[in-house]
Amino acid sequence: MTTPGFRPTHVVPGYGMPAWDAPDPARPTVPLDPLLPVQLTERRGDWAYVLCANGWAAWVDGRHLVAVPQDPPAPDSPLTRAADPRxxxxxxxxxxxxxxxxxxxxxRGDLDGEAFHGRTRGLRTGVVVDGEHMWLYDAQHGRWVYADGTRLNTYATDEAPRASADSPGHAPTQVVTPDGP
Structure with missing residues (x-):
């Protein structure tokens, strides 16, 4: 059952994801189900505090959340450099x-196996195109991004989550009802 007034901003990736009571990898809780709608309420570094459609609230690695498409930008608004997939x-x-x-x-025989290995060492790219949807691997930042033709959103990353240095603790995972936690 969805919490009244709930408006998802993201969904959990298709493989599910771990959740935590606090932005601390040593304190895991139950994992979140694949494709569970969530509402992002707070960010601390790579950590994201989400309210789940099922009423739970938890900390997750925010870089793995899949953004729910929002209204497209106005036709005459330019792309920003950071969001431009080009x-x-x-x-x-x-x-x-x-x-x-x-x-x-x-x-052609101009390279042997060892030279080929040396020439291609460090090359990393990835592209998946499915109609208007595209996933690109950004090797410079170690992340997969999703592009809808107008903007990029981080889909997954190579790094573990980290909190910002000035992050105080947060309330543990709890069920949220219309009457409160």
Whole structure:
């Protein structure tokens, strides 16, 4: 049952995710179900405090939350540099072109296996396109981002969550009802 007045801002990734009573990896609680709608209420570093559709509240690694699409920007509003997917697409193109060139040299016999390994070491890219939806791997920041054609949202990251240095503790996970916790 959904909490009255609940408006999701994100969903839990399709594989589910761990949750914590506090932004402290040593204090895990029950995991959140895959695709559970949640409402982001607070951020502390990589940690996110969410209210779940089922009434629970918990801390999670906010970088793994999948953003629920919001109203699109007005047609005449420009993309911001940070949200524009084109620079990341250009980096993916460059990485793929470098890999393709190394494969061609290997196929022609201009490179041996060891030279191919050296030439491709450190190259990382990833692109999944499904109609208007796209996921890109941002190797520079170690994260997967989701793009809807107008903006990027972090989908998953390589790093563990970390709290900001000035983060005080937060109330433990609790059930929230219309009458309060």
């Amino acid at each position: 620079p990341l697409l250009a980096r993916a193109d460059e990485t793929l072109a470098r890999y393709r060139a190394a494969v061609e040299e290997l196929a």
